[in-house]
Amino acid sequence: IYVPDTEKEPRYLRGKVASRSEFCVPLMVRGEVLGALNAEKEEVNGFSETDRELVESMAAIAAIALENAIQFERERKMLEQLKLINDLALRTAALRTPEELYRGVVELIAQRFGYHSVGLFTVEGEEVVLRAIAGDLAGSVHPGFRQSIDTGILGHVVRTKRTYVAPDVTKDPYFVPGYKVEKTLSELCVPIKARDQVIGLLDIQSREPNAFGEADVDAAEAISRWISVELEKAKLYAQLKRALENTAATLARVVEIRDPYTAGHQRRVAALSAAIAEEMGLPPERKEAVRLAALLHDLGKIAVPAEVLNKPGRLEELEMRFVRKHPWAGFEVLKDIPFPYPVADIVLQHHERLDGSGYPRGLKGEEIMLEARILAVADVVEAMCSHRPYRPPHRLEEVLAELERGKGRLYDPRVVEACLKLFREKGFRFPSPSSP
Ligand SMILES: [Fe+2]
Known part of the structure; x- marks a missing residue:
């Protein structure tokens, strides 16, 4: 003009x-x-x-x-988005539960984009429930916060199944001052969908008005699709884990029916093994491996004749040979069950000793898996502490002294230390024999 x-x-x-x-x-x-x-x-x-x-x-x-x-x-x-998704995939690869995933996602988004607040909700019936939050809001609103799907921007997104951008929340028709701090000015809310159902929300807030452009919406939607796939995977994983736990429980019951004494022994050894693994700071996966293997470690005894198993006093050489096969028998039953941990191998090695004097293979030192070295200590301690048909239980201090004598020769010194600390300083006691 x-x-x-x-x-x-x-x-x-x-x-x-x-x-x-x-x-x-x-x-x-x-x-x-x-x-x-x-x-x-x-x-x-x-x-x-x-x-x-x-x-x-x-x-x-x-x-x-x-x-x-x-x-x-x-x-x-666009490049940043691709990098973000890639980062999310890498960072969350080891996270197995949905909760871990939620936390990993919001933290990474908040950190990467510098948003004021990033929240992840799931839809539970008529409500949205906050599952993880990162950024400024994290101090004032906590996971577990709920809001009805009839209200607010969150509810609007659940109902319409579409991304919603509020450039200025103070003038927004859907906005309700529930989930926000005073400083929030604009909000971007993206549905997380599975088979066209809204199962969750990714909600991002900013102190700036008009903070969310096309690129932010694209990025948030890409992340939401990725979360949906990961949640599906996590759900399947949880199902698989439950199925395997049921399998383990069923096998433990088989032992219980045949040999109630061994069943109780396995439960108590599992409690101590898990406590030692915890004390030693093992990652959750390995702790779970120790616990499961302990719960099933004497499964192979179903292959040992009952009269040998229950015989009071010392066993003959031939009988001993039977007993020494039980780690193999257990391994044979467990090896084809797709546990996410090497449960069968741990069971196979639970009678190995550091100096090579154990069985069935006479492995030495580091050849024996750490999980099996933990199980070995827990097994010995429990066996000595409990009553046998042919002898009364040993006193705890006697048992611990015996453990100390074998430290470094038969038993892993770090495992022994952790076990002694549990009993002497942390008051660990076995669950009572009658408890399931
Ligand atoms: Fe055993």
């Missing part, structure tokens, strides 16, 4: 410095006006044709530069 004389132009708005002529050129990018280049002069008829051509060509150059910058920004954001 060229205005040769502003006083004759009804659309002219007088600013602080009055201009008499003005020339304004739009900055066009692919047919869209993204800005304007405006020139003003104090005199009437201030812009010659040459002047106007000059301003127009400058505007064209500015538009190209603007387009490049926008394109560059778009590509940069």
Whole structure:
């Protein structure tokens, strides 16, 4: 638009410095006006044709530069999104439970984008429930916070199944001041869907008005799709884990029916093994492996004749040979069950001793898995502490002294230390024999 004389132009708005002529050129990018280049002069008829051509060509150059910058920004954001998803996948690869996943996701998003608050909700019946939160809000709203799906932006997204952006929450028709702190000005809420059902929400808040652009929405939606896939995987994993736990419980019952004494022994050894693993700071996966293996470690005794198993006093050489096969028998039963941990191998090694004097293979030192070295100690301690048909139980201090004598020779010194600490300092006691 060229205005040769502003006083004759009804659309002219007088600013602080009055201009008499003005020339304004739009900055066009692919047919869209993204800005304007405006020139003003104090005199009437201030812009010659040459002047106007000059301003127009400058505007064209500015538009190209603007387009490049926008394109560059778009590509940069896209790359960032890909990197984020990749990071999420890497960081959460080892996380097995949905809770761990939720926490990992919100923390990474908050950290990466510097958002004021990132929350992850699941839909539970008629409510949305906060499962993990990161950022400023984390101090004031805690996982477990609930809100009805009839209310707020969160509810609106559940009902419409669509992403919602509130550029200014103070003017938003859906906004209710439940889940937010005073400083939140804009909000982006994305549904997490599984088979077209909204199962959760990813809610991001910012202190800035208008904080969420197309790229943010794209990124949040990509993350939401990824979460949905991961949740499905976590659900399947939990199912598998339950199935395996049932299998383990069933096998333990088989032992119980045949040999109630061994069943009780396994439960108590499992309690001590798990406590030692905990004391030694083993990661959760390995702790669980120790516990499960302990719960089944004498399963192979079902292959040992009952009269040998229950015989009071010392066993003959032939009988001993039977007994010594039980780790193999247990291994044979367990080896094909797809436990996520090497339960069968731990069971196979639970009678091995550090100096190679154990059975069935006479493994030494580090050849024996740490989990099996833990189980070995727990097994011996429990056996000595409990009553046998042919002898009364040993006193605890006697048992611990015996353990100390074998430390470094028969038993892993670190395991022995952890076990002694549990009994002497932390008051560990076996669950009572009658408890299930
Ligand atoms: Fe055993």
